[in-house]
Amino acid sequence: MSFVTCLKCIDCNPACEFKKEALYVCDDCFGPLEPCYDYETIKKELTIGKILERPKNMWRYKELLPIDKEPTVGLNTGFTPLIKANNLAEVLGVKNLYIKNDGVNFPSLSFKDRVVAVALSKAIELGFDTVGCASTGNLANSVAAHSASAKLNSFIFIPSNLEEAKILGTSIYGKNVIGVNGNYDEVNRLCTEVLGSNKWGFVNINLRTYYAEGSKTVGYEIVEQLGWKAPKNIVVCMASGSLLTKIYKSINELVNLGLIDDNQTKIYGAQASGCSPISTAVKNGWETFKPVKPDTIAKSLAIGNPADGLNAINLLNDIDSYSEDVSDDEIVSAMKLLAETEGIFTETAGGVTLGCTIKMIENGKINKDEDLVLVITGNGLKTQDPLINNIKKPFIINPRLDEFNKINY
Secondary structure: OOOEEEEEEOOOOOOOEEOOOOOOEOOOOOOEEEEEEOHHHHHHHOOHHHHHHOOOOHHHHHHHOOOOOOOOOOOOOOOOOEEEOHHHHHHHOOOOEEEEEHHHOOOOOEOHHHHHHHHHHHHHHOOOOEEEEEOOOHHHHHHHHHHHHOOOEEEEEEEOOOOHHHHHHHHOOOOEEEEEOOOHHHHHHHHHHHHHOOOOEEOOOOOHHHHHHHHHHHHHHHHHHOOOOOOOEEEEEOOOOHHHHHHHHHHHHHHHOOOOOOOOOEEEEEEEOOEOHHHHHHHHOOOOOOOOOOOOOOHHHOOOOOOOHHHHHHHHHHOOOOEEEEOHHHHHHHHHHHHHHHOOOEOHHHHHHHHHHHHHHHOOOOOOOOOEEEEEOEEHHHOOHHHOOOOOOOOOOOOOHHHHHOOOO
16 A cells, blocks of 8 residues: 655645656756655554564565555665664763664665665566666665666666775676766766666666655664654764755654654764765855865765755754764774774764764764764775775784784784
8 A cells, every 4th residue: 555645846836746756856946856645544554563563674664665565675674773882982971872783784784775675666666677876886786786686677877986895896796887987976967868868767866756765764763773762863974965854854754653752853964074065054054055076085975966965954954953074084083983892894984974973072062961873874894995004904923822922912
């Protein structure tokens, strides 16, 4: 049973409705579209008891996701661990700290597995046999993996200078991988042109309306794993800005459905200083952002003209929140700190999240006495290059006890 009634524009006339097709922008204002749900019917159908009876994957909240039939992709995706990070909390001086670790998501070790599961399930419903994407890395990995298991053709476009681990993690699935000499924004423009002459489902272009909704499952899971209680604070890294807005939307939905009492959550953004159009706008009090040319080791966040940047800025301003950014050196330091304290190896984006959290604790933006959740979006095995010259090298000895005893450790 479908609980999506139509698509609506976020920016203009709320009475302007669109069919549930592969559409992503409003005909009138070119603003983004999003699904419109029949929440009254969902409220009658969806209970905590029903959710708890279901398999521990992202589809346990399927009534709140924009598919019309049973899901076909990502049946083992989601419900990643929420870890009580006591060691890191002690270092940061925080009372209650949690790590939502999507770096162990299935199948490709990032939160993108969620959004792609929704996009490809919808692509199959809409009759597409070929899908594609423009990606800074994690999305490429996920589209390749999910399309392989779903027996879909796929064309995956990436910047040619992407990390080798992410290129390998995409190419292994035997799909069509196209490296483009340019940054993400140039890759995305090319994909839009390719879409114009091919009837394909590009997950983050003509399927974006459905794709983005998959990020809500991060928020649902955090609330459920905290005992059906929304945390006071969440920090989320930003590339397009969609993850931040959708997590906040998910908490509001749970409140509106009567599954939790209220939403007192303040959500914070995090970006790399070398690509921080959203954070720069928020810190300067601007109503919109200025596109930038990315220059950062956090390549998964290197989107200089973010599709949901304006929505992220509006949300952060509306709830009187904040966004921070960190340098490449601060990113590496935060990656090492998370690994050394909690045994979690995050990619550079996670270093951005923790690094910005440290700054916002130090400048008083985040209350150290309130619950705090950090969303870690990807695995460190994907972005090893920045660490190679920044970690302690192993001791090399011959297999003799006297040589071991001489080590100064």
